[in-house]
Amino acid sequence: MLDSLTLYGRAFSSRILLGTARYESPTQLLASIRAADPAMLTVALRKQVQGGTQAGQSFWNILRAANRALLPNTAGCNTVKEAVNTALMAREVFETDFIKLEVIGDDVNLQPDPFGLVDAATELVRQRFRVLPYCTDDLVLCKRLLDAGCEVLMPWAAPIGTGQGPRNPRALRELRERLPDVPLIVDAGLGLPSHACQVMEWGFDAVLINTAVSRAVDPVRMARAFADAVHAGRSGYLAGPMPVQELAVASTPEMGRPFWNEAPRFTAQESA
């Protein structure tokens, strides 16, 4: 059965989006991309060519060699104007209408600014972008972003780069339940494959990971572990988990067990 991820009408066979930052070398980045097999790679724009011209050229060559859809971000933008202009520049450089919209409202925990996010999303949708907003798990914010024309949402699990895993599982699960038809990608704060597996079991459509892979001791192995976890979680979700019970229910049939007719082994008299 084909189980593809569809974002703005574009189908992807993978349910991982992989960030390209903080790897030790271009070689390690490329190997991690191959191991994670991501649908998209997130990228950014900066005024400096990172690591000098040669490293910058190497990074650009890897992006081309990886042959993945690119998802530019507006990382570091604190205002609507910055975010919109960064998105316009990203569209020109990376030749894609997809944009991971970040408008940061707090410099300490890098929490999204919900008000700026809605305003920037409104403007970018008007300019025919396909906006993937990095947002919190606030239901009303998410509804406003949908009203603005976003067709995909990317709620956080925890602040960027913390690796804490889902801080507020109840809110994330309610978001999933309340917005059953919207592609939801958990972005930021995942640290372990089990975190990714868990949110996929809850029915999220994909995960976006970066630091969890690039800052692992063995990033390539961790990339593969995340790919396995996402597959497992997605399969678990599709398989339909059993309902949780309050009391024990014997899994082995009672009927026909040896000594079936004996009196109960534990009686009030014995235990007295």
Add this chain to the structure above:
Amino acid sequence: MPLTVNGQPTPIPDPPTLERLLAVLRPPLPCAVARNEEFVPASVYAKCELTDSDRIEIVYPSAGG
């Protein structure tokens, strides 16, 4: 005051257009440009006349999460 490119004082080229500035600077990678914090599409570089108070920002592909 000369114009600035990514914060660095830079002489105005002759002719004083964004197209000429980029021809002089020869960016090493695909790039995009903002003038005074407003995006300038590549299609209008030739028509974009520069003045000495302009702040030009040139951005390149970079790793990101």
